[in-house]
Amino acid sequence: MKPPPFLLGTALAFWGWQSDFLIPGVMMGLIVESARLVQARWEFSDEDFSRVWTFCSLLFLAAGVFAFTNNNGPESFGNWFQNPGFRTQGGAGLSAARTGAAIFRWLPMIFFPFLAAQLFSVREIIPLSTISLLVRRRQRREKKAGRPVPPSRNVNIAWPYFVGTVLAASVHRSDDASFFWGLAVLLAWALWTQRSGRFALVIWFATLAVAVALGFTGQRGYGYLQRYLEGMGADWLSRLMRRNVDSSQTRTALGQIGDIKTSGRIVIRLEPKKGSPVPTYLREASYRFYKAPAWSAGSSRDDFQGVPEEAPVNSGNWTVLKENTNTHGVNIACYLEGVKHGSSAGLLPLPAGVGRFEKLPAYVLSRNSAGAVLAEGPGLLIFDAFYNPGATLDSRPGTGSTNQNRQPPAGPVPVGSEMLDSFRTLTNLTPRKAEHTNEDLRVPEREEPALEQVITELQLRGLAREKVLQKVRGFFADKFTYRTWQPPGKLGTNETALSRFLLKTHAGHCEYFATASTLLLRRLDIPTRYAVGYAVHETSGSGYVVRLRDAHAWCLVWNEDKKIWDDFDTTPASWVEEEGKHASAFQWLQDAWTRLGFEFAKLRWGQSNLRLYLLIAIVPGLAVLFYQIVFRRGRRRKKAAGLSGAEIFNWPGLDSEFYQLETKLAERGVARGTSEPLNEWLTRVATTPGLTELCAPLQEILRLHYRYRFDPLGLSEVDRDVLRREVKACSESLKRVEAFTSAREGERQ
Known part of the structure; x- marks a missing residue:
């Protein structure tokens, strides 16, 4: 039963x-x-169909490996095996679900060659043994036992x-009802051709x-229920996601008790x-x-400006400063983990002082006065960043505009309301008004007592900037230790997590040190900002790798003499x-899996020549497979020309003794006519003088022959012997009739 015309093409x-x-989809539909x-x-042949099925199975396996690595499967399951728990189990489950959805979405492409082989074959059907392991196993068992297959x-x-x-x-991103109505039309179309005429x-x-x-x-x-549950569990689900930095706010772990653990997954590669x-x-x-416990961008969250790409279009060259x-350059490979306008973002x-990008395949690029550069583009970006120590993208202290000590890039493109709305969607925040005219000097009132106590202890008032920085760095280096674990304990009435760190525990992770340094210098009227990113220290071959646990926070200090922001860690x-x-x-x-995922990501997002190499490797293989399927049959025919029929064919029932009887009857003068049914022919044979006694045996022989020839179960050994005996008996009867006829003719002569 075939689908109606154009249904399959429309579905594709x-x-x-x-x-x-x-x-x-359209190309596949046209081919169909x-x-x-x-x-x-x-x-x-059956063997040709088996080759095509094997080819599709290999495509399915390759797609599964690609989807698993591309959806952080190795990392998620590795974390689950190393640290079993609710969170790691949820991450592994999320990766598995995404992998399954991706493979399911690609199924029409994966098995399209098998469908095309059926549509363009002479038979226009597929042997079940090609795709059924049970049928193939049964055939092998019968062949091994010496029975007819x-x-x-x-x-x-x-x-x-x-x-x-x-x-x-059904695996799609659209939130409208287009899939439902398309599904309804396709199903109605399919059912229309199969409708019953009784109604x-x-x-x-x-x-x-x-x-x-x-x-x-x-x-x-169901959609309403899903959105309701997602709204209830948004915070819970966010804990299962990968680290994704927000330019408008970062939530620290200040005050969080227990051990702060991060992943060893490689997230950035640079050379x-x-x-x-x-x-x-x-x-x-x-x-x-x-x-506390969050830092926000303040007034710089809403001042993103578009960066125009240099001519020609899609050159990949962008100048931001x-x-x-x-004078310096570095090649960076990183992932875009957010979503904006349906694209990765x-x-x-x-690096500090970046001024130009080359080979950056971004769709849209924008920057703000706090030095953040937001990119929309493919999920993986590999580009060259050129930089020079000195001026940065950051604005002067106390301002939210472009740095006043330099001219902004020519022809900045203002970010429209649509882009801003999308950015707010990405950050899941709404804009709010800054609470201080100079945000780079503002200190929360609750933190001031502890900061003043440290300033008094170090006698920092009245010192020059460089001397202050030196004493602050020495203070943290001599009296503090790095620790990711925080002991439990309830904060006092006027105590904060930061004040406990400064005055009691003297131990914490980078967020404590960066926050304390930033606020401490602000109390001394030195403009500062809180910076987040990664520290680069681990070599790998000729380059470097950055892991998720290398995520770091530090302080930016304004240098009034040079009019630049200095890193202060x-x-x-x-x-x-x-x-x-x-x-x-x-x-x-895990690094090996990450590397494999990185190479797959480069292939997926067109960031390497692997697609070309893969095409070069696949095309000859496909050509050989095509030659084997299409042209090898002629070579097999030539080879089979000198073989017997039994060697050429292995059709069930071709060795039936009935064919021997058919030949002898033809020699007797009652040959079967062209296209004459066997039943009618044997009835005619039984009416021939001298052969009337063979009527019943011939019908029994024909019944057994049909079963042997067409019954999927074939004949049992007992019935097979019956067929041989009946044919032998009929053959002997024919000999007796022939001998009797010859004797009569001799007497007449």
């Missing part, structure tokens, strides 16, 4: 539309429907493929309308250009307003060693 186009594979117009057909049933996979295509289209059309349409109405109501209700030093930090954002000489990790240098203690014994295996 619909799948392409819903799954963002419109061009492949062209089978009705193209008369050429290939005579595929039962013939395989044939199936038409067009309908199963149609169902799979429609289901694959009137009015009843058929009424039943269909009721089913569609119930389905629409049900899916809307300095020849002669260029490796940057110490890669900054993603800086913040100005502190309200014109006056920089950009995120803040770029950049008071976290003890031992923090790198302490974080390294969290490394798993199987980190090498």
